[in-house]
Amino acid sequence: MNPAVIDASVILRWAFVDETDRDGAVAVAEALQAGSLVASAPPNFLLEVAASLVLAIRGDRISRQTADVIMGALSVIAIDETNPDRFAEAAMEAALRVGVRVPDAAYIETARRAQCTLITADPALLDGALRFGISALALDDVPARET
Amino acid sequence: MDETTYLSAAQVAERLGISLRTVRRRIADGTLPSLKVGGAVRIPASALEVPAAAEPNAVREAPVASVTARESDEAYIRRWNREHWPDSWERMLERRRQAFAVLEKARLQTKPPSGPHDTVDAILNQVREEFGQRLLQFIPERKEEAD
Numbered sequence: 001m002n003p004a005v006i007d008a009s010v011i012l013r014w015a016f017v018d019e020t021d022r023d024g025a026v027a028v029a030e031a032l033q034a035g036s037l038v039a040s041a042p043p044n045f046l047l048e049v050a051a052s053l054v055l056a057i058r059g060d061r062i063s064r065q066t067a068d069v070i071m072g073a074l075s076v077i078a079i080d081e082t083n084p085d086r087f088a089e090a091a092m093e094a095a096l097r098v099g100v101r102v103p104d105a106a107y108i109e110t111a112r113r114a115q116c117t118l119i120t121a122d123p124a125l126l127d128g129a130l131r132f133g134i135s136a137l138a139l140d141d142v143p144a145r146e147t
Numbered sequence: 148m149d150e151t152t153y154l155s156a157a158q159v160a161e162r163l164g165i166s167l168r169t170v171r172r173r174i175a176d177g178t179l180p181s182l183k184v185g186g187a188v189r190i191p192a193s194a195l196e197v198p199a200a201a202e203p204n205a206v207r208e209a210p211v212a213s214v215t216a217r218e219s220d221e222a223y224i225r226r227w228n229r230e231h232w233p234d235s236w237e238r239m240l241e242r243r244r245q246a247f248a249v250l251e252k253a254r255l256q257t258k259p260p261s262g263p264h265d266t267v268d269a270i271l272n273q274v275r276e277e278f279g280q281r282l283l284q285f286i287p288e289r290k291e292e293a294d
Contacts, residue, residue: 008271008274009267009268009271012267012270012271013267014247014250014251014254015250015253015254015257015267016254016257016260016267017254017255017257017258017259018259018260019260019266019267019268020266020268029247032243032247033240033243033244033247034240035236035240040224044278047278048271048274048275048278051274051278052267052270052271052274055270055273055274056257056265056267056270059261059265059270060258061257061258061259061260061261061265062256062257062258063256066253066256066257069249069250069252069253070250070253072249073246073247073249073250073253074246074250076242076243076245076246077243077246077247077250078228078231078232078239078242078243080224080227080228081227082220082223083219083220083223083224085169085223095279101275101276101278101279102278102279103274103275103278103279104275104279113220114220121268122268122271122272122275
C-alpha cells in the first residue's frame with residue numbers, strides 16, 4: 001500500500017462535474033477503493049471541503065441536499081487524519097519558512113510527518129511543498145489506473 | 148527501597164512542558180498511565196521515565212532531554228483508524244466503495260462551473276485565502292534576523 005497525503009483540491013474533484021484534471025482524482029479514488037493507497041490529510045481538510053461546499057451552494061453550483069450527501073460520503077471514506085499534537089505550531093513554522101498560506105502549510109506538515117508524497121491540484125501548494133523539500137505530485141501527473 | 152512517586156496532572160504538565168489539557172487528554176486516551184487515588188488522578192513518575200516499546204499506546208520516547216508524553220504519529224493514526232473504521236479492512240473498503248458510489252451520484256447533481264471564478268480550484272483558493280488570512284491574525288509577526 002502506498003501512503004499519500006491528498007488535499008481538498010483532489011477531494012472536491014470527486015464531487016463536482018466538469019472539472020479539469022479529473023483523471024488523476026479518479027485514479028486516486030480507485031486506488032483508495034482498492035486499498036492500494038492509504039491517504040491522510042490534516043485536521044482542517046474537511047473544514048476546507050465544507051467551506052468550499054458552502055461557497056458552491058451560494059454560487060448555485062450545488063444544492064444544499066447534495067452538499068449534505070457529499071459531506072456524509074466523505075466522512076465514510078475515512079481518510080487518516082494527522083495527529084493534531086502540536087500541529088498548528090508546526091504548520092505555522094512551515095508557512096513562515098516557505099511563504100505559503102497556513103492551510104497549505106497544514107498539508108505540507110502532514111506529508112512531512114507521514115514521510116510520504118503530497119498529491120494536489122493546487123500549484124501554490126505544490127510549489128510550497130517542493131520548496132519545503134517534501135515529495136509532491138501534481139494531480140495531472142498522477143498516472144491513470146490501467147483498466 | 149524502590150519507592151514509586153506519583154504526580155498530579157499539573158506536575159506532569161510542568162515537567163513535560165505541555166498543557167494541562169494535553170495531559171488530561173493523554174490520560175483519557177490511555178497514552179499516559181494513571182490511577183485514581185480517592186478522587187484525585189495520579190500519574191506514576193516512572194511513566195515519564197521508562198520507555199515502553201512493547202505497548203503501542205504507551206509513552207514511547209526515552210526520558211532525559213527528549214522526555215515527552217506525546218503520542219507518536221503512528222500510534223495516533225492506529226487509534227484514529229480503530230475508532231473510525233469498521234472492524235475489518237475488507238468492510239472498510241466495502242463501505243468506502245459504497246461511499247464513492249454515493250459521491251458519484253451526488254456529483255451528477257452538481258452544475259458545471261459557469262466560468263473560471265467558480266471552478267473547484269477557484270473556490271478552494273478563495274477558502275484558503277480567507278482562512279489563511281484569518282489565521283495570520285493570530286500569528287505574531289516574525290522578526291527579521293539581524294544580518
